[in-house]
Amino acid sequence: MATGGTSSSSEEGFLSRMALNDNKAGMEGLNRDKINKIIMESSKGSRFYENELKKEQQVNQRIERMMLQKAHITEQQLSKAQAQVEKMTSDLERGRDLSRVIVHVDMDAFYAAVETRDCPDLMDKPMAVGSMSMLSTSNYHARKFGVRAAMPGFIAKKLCPNLVIVPTNFDKYRAVSAEVREVFADYDPHFLPMSLDEAYLDISDHLEQRRGWPETDLVYLSPSLSLVEEHGDLQETVEVEGLSPVLFENSPSSSPCLQDAAGGEVEVFGTCAEEAVREMRFRIEQKTSLTASAGIAPNMMLAKVCSDKNKPNGQYKLSSNRQAVIDFIQDLPVRKVSGIGKVTEKMLGALGITSCSHLGQEMALLALLFSETSWHHFLHISMGLGSTHIERDGERKSMSTERTFGEMSALKEQFSLCRELCQDLAQDLQKEALKGKTVTLKLKNVNFEVKTRAWTLPCAVATTEELFAVAKDLLKTEIDNVSPQPLRLRLMGVRVSSFASADDKKPLQKSIVGFLHKKQTNSSSTSQISHKPVKEHLPKPPGLTQPSACPSLVQQRQGQEGHAWVPSRGGVEVGRTGEDQQSFLQRAHAQSLRLQAEREDPPEKGDWNDSLTCPVCFREVNTTELTVFNRHIDQCLSGVTMGQNNHTDTELERGPSSTTGLLLYETSTANIPLSAVGLNPVCLNTCPNGGVSIHRGTDPNTLKGSSQSDPHVRDCLLSTGGPRPMTTPKPESRDHRGPALTCPVCQETQDTNDLTLFNLHVDLCLNQEVLHELGGLAPVDRTTHTAPPAAHKGLCFRDVLFTE
Structure with a gap:
């Protein structure tokens, strides 16, 4: 008895799952029992039937667990x-x-209506679009027999033996959909399309504008009429013709508003929401000869329900x-x-x-x-709540394509279909300019069992070959899993997700290969830039509009050159407008680009492809292999190459007045505390030339002569934990320490390879303007106030006297 009850319950439950869903326009008042019986008889014994029965059992188990949980719920x-x-x-x-007015527009039996429009012979016949395997839609004549979308064609044939099934033509449907969307855009440029035949619109802003329109903007004629304004009169030129095909019983042969136009003049629409939507539907019918239904409500959920109230070719408004x-x-x-x-x-x-x-x-x-x-x-x-914000350009999470077919077990066909899907998906990704890191393969076998396999790559992919390389391996894995039995499929799909964001698309740092190559500069263009008239360098007046493209750094630098710096009381800069109102780092970077363009010699043509520049010794390494190049860098860093040079050491033998360093500005009497600019040198010592020596973290071998003979420097180094005196032999030439480093700010060559000294120099260059602003000094152009290179070899800063 219990078994029979269970069987009966299972059968009833299965019927509820397999039963016809008549919650669709045009399917009211059907004989559900008769239709469900035909569906059951047509489905029994099929793999689809067995799969649905298994799913129904799973749902029944969920319900049993839910009811058991309900029984244990307490009043508390x-x-x-x-x-x-x-x-x-x-x-x-x-x-x-x-406050918002949301509209949901749904085309009436869209695919079927397009086919009926193009083939009037189908107008009075029950027809559907799809195949014997699955239907995409049906017209309203076929719905009276219980035929609807997402129904197998062979079952639909048993419900309606005279049913005409037309193959799908999505290129045609997309073209008509594009025409419909052109009308949507006039009412809401940011409308949200849900498919080819439906969309959400927020017409709140349109209604505000509509209230101020003149009556002439609310007048529309059919395509066979022309609106001729002559002395304020509207003249009729051609008779009116019917537009809409008969897609359902009691459908008017032409739009009601066009009947008024034929009888008199034209159709005039109002300014309220109902009139705006009626006008929209009228224009869609004029443009495509197809009808649409619409729902008007305060949110998207209610608008969707309302659009189904007066289908087909109607609309319904829910008060706000x-x-x-x-x-x-x-x-x-x-x-x-x-x-x-x-x-x-x-x-x-x-x-x-x-x-x-x-x-x-x-x-x-x-x-x-x-x-x-x-x-x-x-x-x-x-509570009747739903979204009131139509977000069309939300962040896309994935993009996919899939295809359903008859049983496919041949490996060649499966791999060929996989490539076709990857090709279609790659085209879609290219249109949206998207790349993803995760590729997913979806497979459904003949038993309706769905499996998905995904693989996440270290970099984003988008091309056909890249997608197919991953999808093919995933497909091979599934084939191997069922071996020696063939993989029998009825659906295959490919999806791409984990899209690269805008930040991910931009490289976080330059490639080391690009950094090590010598930069090629156009000497002619550099010459042209340097010889432009000064008036072209001046920034534009604030009233003029700037071009849409961002100006290059060179252009920013030109704007800065032509505007003089005038010191005023209190050290405040005056006379700076427009592009001059920039941060110091921006101006310093622009200045460094200018100096680099003026000083850098064009490289040899073969340098770009044949050699790399070592960042340690700055020599050309005749190789493009990174392994060989990295080995060279390791040797430089370990000091292997320091004893291979035989240059003279004349440049090391310099007098007291040529200590290594950089000259910033002329000597000033302004005493600025180091703490004010964030600098905290360990030791300051007056140099013979009147400046200040900074010895923090200095390698003794980089100073003039032997630093061991200078107790002051030695004490500074030992007290600060700096480098201990090195025991290596005294270098014979400057090249033993490697080529000098070039400051990226002032472009001056520094005769040192000690990064601590070099970083200190760069810090001072970057802070020089801040120091002058704090001291009330006018900045001085380095290109006109730098001493000869021979005087820049020491670590002496004669421009500003620092006091702690």
């Missing part, structure tokens, strides 16, 4: 859940937005007040709401919930039985 738990629901309801009510929304939602079946499918409908039905009003009454129970996301969604539905 219900009270606590009810308090939580009431608090959230109060918060949602305070945030209810009824709370009571109207609550009254509308009370008796609405839960299955009518987008997002509630047959599984959720059955689980709610087991709790006695069939309408949206029941959702509100049992919300505390739902909060205990369903996930937080689910019961929050149910609460929004019970």
Whole structure:
């Protein structure tokens, strides 16, 4: 007895899953029992039947667990859940937005209507678009027999033996959809298309503008009429012709508004929301000879429901007040709401919930039985709440393509189809300028078992070959898993996700290869830049508009050159406008680019491809192999190459007046504390030339002569934990230490390879303007105040006297 009851329950449950879903326009008043019986008889014994039966059993098990959980819920738990629901309801009510006017437009039997328009012989026949395996849509004549979308064609043939099935033609549908979207864009440029035949629009802004339009902007004629304005009169030129094909019973042969135009003059639309939507539908019919239905409501969820109220070729408006929304939602079946499918409908039905009003009454129970996301969604539905913000350009998470077919088990066909899918997906990615790191292969076998396999790559991919290389390996893995049996498929799809963001697309740092290559400069262009008239360097007046493209750094530098710096009282700079109002780092970088362009010699033609420059010894290494090049750098860093040079050491033998360093400005009497600029030299010592020597972290071998003979320097180094005296032999030439480093700010060559000294010099260069601003001094152009190179060899800064 128990077994029979279980079987009966399973059969009833299966019927509910396989039963016809008549929650669609044009399917009211059908004989459901007869249709469901035909569906059952046609499906029994098929793999689809077995798969649906297995899914139904899984759903029944979920319901059993849910009912068992419900039996253990206490009154205290219900009270606590009810308090939580009431608090959230109060918060949602305070945030209810009824100010927007959202429209959902849905074309009537779109694919079927396009085929009927192009083939009038189908107008009075039940027809569907698709194949014997699956239908995409059906016209309203076929819906009277229970034929609908997502139904196998062979079952539809048993429901309606005279059904005409037309193959799909998506190129044609996309072309018509583009025409419809042109009309949408006139009412909301940021409309949200959901598919080829439906979209959401926010016409709130359009209605504000519409109220100020003259009546002439609200007048429309059919394509066979021309609007001729002559002395203020509208003249009729050609008779009116019917537009819309007969897609359903009682469909008018032409638009009602065109009948008025034929009888008199033209159709004039109003300025309210209903009139704006009627005008939109009128224009769609004029442009495509197809009809559309629309729903008008305060949010997207309600607009979707409203668009189905007066289908086909109609519209419905829900007033934007709370009571109207609550009254509308009370008796609405839960299955009518987008997002509630047959599984959720059955689980709610087991709790006695069939309408949206029941959702509100049992919300505390739902909060205990369903996930937080689910019961929050149910609460929004019970209150008639939905999104009021149409976001078309939201962040895309993935992009995919898939194809359903008859049984396919040949390896050659499977790999060929995989490549075709990758090619189609690569084209879609190219259109959207997207690249992704994760490639997923979706497979459905003949038993309707779905498997997905994904692989995440270290870099983003987008081309056909890149996608196919990954998808092919994933497909091989599945083939090997079922070996020696063949992999029998009926669906295959490829998806790309983990898209690279805008920041990821930009390299975080320059490639080491690009950095080590010598930069090629155009000497002619450099010469042209340097000889431009001064007036071209002056910044434009603030009133003039700047070009859309960002100016180059060289252009920014030119704008700075032509504007003089005038010191004023208190050390405040005056006379700086426009592009001169930049940070010091921006100006310093522009200045370094200018100096580099003026001083850098063009490299040899073969240097770019045949050699790399060592960042340690700055020599050309005749190789493009990074392994060889890295080995050379390792040798330089370990000191292997320091004894291989035989240059003279005349440049090391310099007098006291040529200590190594950089000359910033002329000697000033302004005493600026080091702490004011963030500098804290360990030791300051007066140099013979009147400047100040800075010895923090200095390698003794980089100073004049032998630093061991200078007790002051030696004490500084030892007290600060700096480098200890080196025991290596005394170098014979300057090249033993490697070529000098060049400051990226002032472009002056520094006769040292000690990075501590070099970094200190760069810090001072970067802070020189700050020092002068604090001291009330006018900055001085380095190109006119630098001493000869021979005087820059020491670590002496004669420009500013630092005091601690």
